[in-house]
Amino acid sequence: MFVGVSHTAICVSDMEQSIAFYRDILGMRIVSDVLLEGPRVDKIEGIRGMKARSVRLALDEGGEIQLIQHFNHKGKPAAVNLQQYDIGIVHICFTVKNINEIYNRLREKGVVLNCTVQENPFKFRSFSFKDPDEVELEVMEFMTGYDGRAVLKTKD
Numbered sequence: 001m002f003v004g005v006s007h008t009a010i011c012v013s014d015m016e017q018s019i020a021f022y023r024d025i026l027g028m029r030i031v032s033d034v035l036l037e038g039p040r041v042d043k044i045e046g047i048r049g050m051k052a053r054s055v056r057l058a059l060d061e062g063g064e065i066q067l068i069q070h071f072n073h074k075g076k077p078a079a080v081n082l083q084q085y086d087i088g089i090v091h092i093c094f095t096v097k098n099i100n101e102i103y104n105r106l107r108e109k110g111v112v113l114n115c116t117v118q119e120n121p122f123k124f125r126s127f128s129f130k131d132p133d134e135v136e137l138e139v140m141e142f143m144t145g146y147d148g149r150a151v152l153k154t155k156d
Helices: 015-025 039-045 099-108 148-152
Strands: 008-011 029-037 051-058 064-070 092-095 118-120 124-130 136-142
Touching: 015 029, 015 051, 015 064, 029 039, 099 124, 099 136
Parallel strands: 008 064, 092 136
Antiparallel strands: 029 051, 051 064, 118 124, 124 136
């Protein structure tokens, strides 16, 4: 039985730049910083001769992001201009308290925001932006009366 999601892994082009973004701008804290290599890692990841730095960052109320920078395997850049209807993972969504404060803080730190805070009829507010490697990120604040199942309901 699946009971939760442990973390989301993101391969990055520049670990220090990504740490600065997720830690210093988004406010996550580093919980581990390790070198991934050896036969066990090769088996788990399915990559022969893998050598990578893995930094896991966490939020105070749960949720982790794992940043991975490979040293001996050159990855191709993520799809440019990935759209919400494209196949695959199209964004990562963070839940927040006080979305207006988060929006203003990100704007003050120079993060390019895709839109202003939008209010959804399903009782949440959100906006989106990208990380240094163009990974789409969304921020969402639930409003009073939010019912996540409402998204699945259709009009009669």
